[in-house]
Amino acid sequence: MTQLKKQVASTLPANISLDWLRSAYSHMVLIRAFDKKVVALQRTGQMRTYPSCLGQEAIGVGIGLALQDNDVFVPYYRDQATLFLRGVSLTQIMQVWGGDERGHLFEGAARRDLPLCIPIATQMTHAAGVAIALKSRAEHQACLVTCGDGATSKGDFSEALNLAGLWQLPMVCVINNNQWAISVPLHKQTACQTLAQKAVAAGMEGVQIDGNDVAEVYQAVDRALTKARQGKGPTLIEAVSYRLSDHTTADDATRYRDLEQVNNAWEREPVKRLQSLLHAHQGWSPEQENALLESVRKQVDDAVTAYLSIPPQPADEFLKYQFAEMTTPLALQISWQHERFPEHETSDSNGVQKS
Numbered sequence: 001m002t003q004l005k006k007q008v009a010s011t012l013p014a015n016i017s018l019d020w021l022r023s024a025y026s027h028m029v030l031i032r033a034f035d036k037k038v039v040a041l042q043r044t045g046q047m048r049t050y051p052s053c054l055g056q057e058a059i060g061v062g063i064g065l066a067l068q069d070n071d072v073f074v075p076y077y078r079d080q081a082t083l084f085l086r087g088v089s090l091t092q093i094m095q096v097w098g099g100d101e102r103g104h105l106f107e108g109a110a111r112r113d114l115p116l117c118i119p120i121a122t123q124m125t126h127a128a129g130v131a132i133a134l135k136s137r138a139e140h141q142a143c144l145v146t147c148g149d150g151a152t153s154k155g156d157f158s159e160a161l162n163l164a165g166l167w168q169l170p171m172v173c174v175i176n177n178n179q180w181a182i183s184v185p186l187h188k189q190t191a192c193q194t195l196a197q198k199a200v201a202a203g204m205e206g207v208q209i210d211g212n213d214v215a216e217v218y219q220a221v222d223r224a225l226t227k228a229r230q231g232k233g234p235t236l237i238e239a240v241s242y243r244l245s246d247h248t249t250a251d252d253a254t255r256y257r258d259l260e261q262v263n264n265a266w267e268r269e270p271v272k273r274l275q276s277l278l279h280a281h282q283g284w285s286p287e288q289e290n291a292l293l294e295s296v297r298k299q300v301d302d303a304v305t306a307y308l309s310i311p312p313q314p315a316d317e318f319l320k321y322q323f324a325e326m327t328t329p330l331a332l333q334i335s336w337q338h339e340r341f342p343e344h345e346t347s348d349s350n351g352v353q354k355s
Helices: 018-043 057-066 080-085 090-097 108-112 122-136 149-153 155-166 196-202 214-229 259-266 270-280 286-308 328-340
Strands: 072-074 143-148 171-177 205-210 235-240
Touching (some): 018 270, 057 080, 057 171, 057 270, 072 108, 072 122, 122 143, 122 155, 143 149, 149 155, 149 171, 155 171, 155 196, 171 214
Parallel strands (some): 072 143, 171 235, 205 235
């Protein structure tokens, strides 16, 4: 098992500049501040159940910086950092977790990506399908899918890896091994010494990395993506991290988790560790830190203001997009809905909101 390092490296990672590290650090600080704010919104009744990514920012940022615009990203529910780097706004991320599916109307590179996947491991088979399409079309791009350690105990995970290995698909899977599948610790869900070794049965390369080291994450993912784009097959990456938060805002991890273990994990968390690395190489100053925190605060506050000002989705919209053309039974249901809830905002036949 890869051990999460506490000490600061004496040298910079190979082929990684201070500018790159500063950029990665800025993204990680932003996502941590955003994450904290969304949890606060949920606690005050302004957000639905939300899965924090506290302590796992290095994985999301490392992946996001390694992906190319023409790659396809298949996320799971703890991928806020990667989504943001793919062009999804903080406001849209809040929309999704606020129960508004319009948040999935991605722009930028994310237009090629799939929506967030909440069921455990089902995104794995979706990613295998995407990778089949890329290979069939001779597109020299890759599909990257993420999952948690709990997903590796699901049949979907094994089926997708088996297919990727057998057909040598351009697919990269990154496991965020944050040590907990809700309340189940890793040692109670698998007898494997590592999750990376699950790649062996699928006939594909498997590697384990320190998920708290953003440069290590980036380099491993970049290498795997390059290999996939060149038609050299899939890779399974286990990024070892630690979930510093509850599983979601509906969870209370103090019921099943030892406080000493959590405190030890805080000593190895990725944001402070990267900040210490920058300080050790004279790459970051208190003035830069203060400026970053002020910029991040404004960016998050502006995103929250925009989110809270979004008009509610028309109550009948979920019935309008079941088929390419409206069916008679659905039209009848919409009519009944309007009669029963005349006070709710609805939309016309073209999807335009009206009172």
